[in-house]
Amino acid sequence: MKKIIKYVILDILRNRIMIGYTLFLLIIALSVFGLEGNPSKGVLSLLNVVLIIVPLISIIFSTIYVYNSAEFIELLVSQPIKRRSLWMSIFTGLASSLCTAFFIGCGIPLLIYVPDATGFTMLGMGLLITVIFTAIALLASMFTRDKAKGIGISILLWFYFTLIFDGIILFLLFQFMDYPLEKAMIAFSFMNPVDLGRILILLKLDISALMGATSALFRDFFGSGQGMIIALLIMALWIILPLWFSVRRFAQKDL
């Protein structure tokens, strides 16, 4: 398995997109912190980048990579290699290169400018979201053989997680305004890793006090050690479930 991971990572490194992505994140992070005197404000600006750009790049790059390595997969499947470990190696290679890019591009500036709980939370959430969207991309690429369709599915999923989901939540909130929805909101936030990441980061910032009653409840729930552990477990489930389904599909796939 290690050998295959090595070949996957070597292949990704040969691709200049990864270097471009790292530099892009680095430039954004450095300029955000350079322009804002208050690192807390910088974190807020960077938050939107992390929650929108990082899932987008992770899911699209991973999907395209899986389709482009069809030949590599086909070649190795006829060799004495377990399909499961081939698939896990591709996942590990992709996730670790994307995480490295994020760590260099966003993590290091964060550690320099905001070396406190906020910075660490943001770094952790960024890495988790990267891994989650890589797993989702692998699942999406298992639905169809057609590359264009596969990329389309990935973009739709990204759209859902970053925009449509929030729209649905707002809609529900307005429809059921008269009912106490605070507890339900916590459950809803579990259904979207991007929202979960946003809440966990915002709670570390002081501005969360501005967000009203729901925020107080969130603070109660996620602020406690127990809530934090539950949130991280949910994030882990967001990695494990898509990955598990994609492994199952890949094991049965005809090549």
Add this chain to the structure above:
Amino acid sequence: MIIATSVTKKFGRLTALENVSVTCNKGQSIALIGPNGSGKTTFIKCLLGMVVPDSGFITFNQQNIIHDWKYRSHIGYMPQVGRYPENMTIAQVLDMMKDIRREQKAALDEELIEAFQLGKIMNKRMRTLSGGTRQKVSAAIAFLFNPDMLILDEPTAGLDPLSTEILKEKIRKEKHKGKLILITSHILSDLDDIITEVMYMQDGQLRFHKSLEQLKEDTGEKGLSRAIASIMKANAQ
């Protein structure tokens, strides 16, 4: 050595394989013959575990291949259309294969690499290779690890006459070492002096599996091509 028992595979409405049962033993060299789209390649891919049958099972040395992946280290496979990572060079592909299959300590068989003179073009990228050169790389990889079983899907398609002769000579040599060889080809004259058994497939079904002598006797023809032609004609009517 390899036993398939009522293997069935459907792609949507199309039945690619229907109830195929075959026994192949060490030392045999078998020609898998049939019209286009008769399920030859699908059957080979089932043997390799690249296609998962809907029903039926395949055993390799008494081990069901569905739960096993190590058996593939005993097989050398030459695909019909070799697809390789486009931006890797020949040397990198060969090194990768050696790296991945290194657990078996058996000596490498680099005879074909030399015979095809691949050494000169080792640093060419796969995407720049012609169809015939790709076939040579596929053949070199199939024979590289000295496997007990060789599965060759249209090995001579796209090769020039000289390379075809080199490859045939190599197949003959491996046959004499007592390896199990499974070949599909439409160029029957290539097979005539290599094979000992014939499997004939049509519409996803295995029509017959018998020795070459038996086949010649049954059809009353001398050559393999004529024997098969007479069968195809009989089937078409």
